[in-house]
Amino acid sequence: MKVTLSWTLRAVSLAALMTAGAAIAQDKEPVSPLPAPKAVNPAAAELGKKLFFDPRLSKSGFISCNSCHNLSMGGSDNLKTSIGHNWQQGPINSPTVLNSNLNLAQFWDGRAKDLKEQAGGPIANPGEMAFTHELAIETLRSIPGYVAEFKQVFKTDKLTIDEVTRAIAAFEETLVTPNSRFDQWLDGDKTALTKDELAGYKLFKDSGCVACHNGPNFGGNSFQKMGVVQAYKTASTAQGRVDVTGKDADRLNFKVPTLRNIELTYPYFHDGAAETMTQAVDLMGRLQLGREFTTDENVKIVAFLKTLTGQQPQIALPILPPSSDKTPKPRPFN
């Protein structure tokens, strides 16, 4: 009887293994495929898309969320550090907005707890969009097309920064990039990666990269010190997590960036100092792991990293509702 039961259980387990091959494969890995995007109200996301592309949320009328989180370019601006109002040089590299809902917090130092909180930041940052929430709201309230759409989405006449940032966050939650070649491999398609790419993935795991870059977003789920084994030399004045916690131990601790779509989100690091994936892999090895990757190892890791490019969001460019005669005029030059 005992033997029979054991065999029965074995048979059941085997069947489970066979039908759930993909799940089993990913269970063994320290990373996982992207989850499906959180279900959001499509009307809120559509409104949020308009706001994301609308430069009238800036003092100049020239800078929108999409200026620095460009959805044509991996949700980043591909600049070392960003350009703000009056061509100010930003202090930090623009992180991608893609899959950002998976991050434990927003901004490099995690000072915003979620996308909604983040969305209000750049609008009012004097070095970025240089507006105020009050003027942004006055602007939106003067635009009949927006007034009607906010009412339709939120079922209220209230149009405040709360509704604005909720809508932008709803849009951003849709910005998920599934089905990278690596995800296909994780899901069981063993032909999705080449031998070199797989060798790169093995190096990525065996060398310790995966200690920080793990989970569904290959990062974004912890703060880590930049420069663990060797101190990081940079002209950047960004201090990282210490600015939020006040704890000296958090100096130069930054949110670990996602590696998804890394091929599109150059340059790298919080200061944008690594121009290429080759440089980033080399420096990460030295600074964080105390390891010098050989050229061959570096090439393989980079080949693996390029398999993390997912399907980019299909965005129909929004047509923005026109200003009215009462809309405050943009002030780019004063």
Place this chain on the structure above:
Amino acid sequence: MKVTLSWTLRAVSLAALMTAGAAIAQDKEPVSPLPAPKAVNPAAAELGKKLFFDPRLSKSGFISCNSCHNLSMGGSDNLKTSIGHNWQQGPINSPTVLNSNLNLAQFWDGRAKDLKEQAGGPIANPGEMAFTHELAIETLRSIPGYVAEFKQVFKTDKLTIDEVTRAIAAFEETLVTPNSRFDQWLDGDKTALTKDELAGYKLFKDSGCVACHNGPNFGGNSFQKMGVVQAYKTASTAQGRVDVTGKDADRLNFKVPTLRNIELTYPYFHDGAAETMTQAVDLMGRLQLGREFTTDENVKIVAFLKTLTGQQPQIALPILPPSSDKTPKPRPFN
């Protein structure tokens, strides 16, 4: 026999009249519906769309064609005058790219004969994208995705400014906005306009606006002096057509702007000095026609002008091919 023939002809004519009602209606008007967009090579237009949205055609890596001809905002930037590299204040209001293929020439002073010639201008203008054609081409040639796409579109390995501007022009030729309410009315739907809008159109014709704003694009087909009856007072130093012809008679002659989508393309005039349609109509009456429109007349003309908003182009936001390690780095700050 003669009578019979005459009646036969009359019957034929009547049938023609009945089946071609729309054509007859528009024949009586000094304006006409938008023609269908010129057939272009869809692959060339798709490549051109990428280039139109690509800030890597600028020195900074931040400014694209779409920055000042924003397809979310009527193909304009809705600024008095545009913002260029290093936040330079441009000398002139950005004209809409929508329906621009119908214009007799490009730029306010007509210095480019067509869209292809225009497209090369801002890239190399130190006050706009501040790049050079040589660097733009070096950049594009370093991007494998572009190299492959140019080859596919143009069936040659040649990748020069000629192919670049041909592709951008091909995309721009697709940016046509048909089926405005006014076009529906022209096409025979007599319910498409309200009584006030029709009264505004009658005023537009009877007052002489139509002398310059005529044809399928309500303008764009002649150069005219700004300030015919009264001299135009402006801080702008733009001299207009004289810069092209060298003839003093062409001083302050500018290409008549299209009125299509005028609701979206504020502010108005070559210097962007008229912030609202109300102001623009009032000033045009005084300066060009020696006429003071009453408030009621102005309201009706503005109501008519708002019927010229057509269907905006449906644009799927392009995903740009990533730079390679060899791509020259953007230089926003030096």
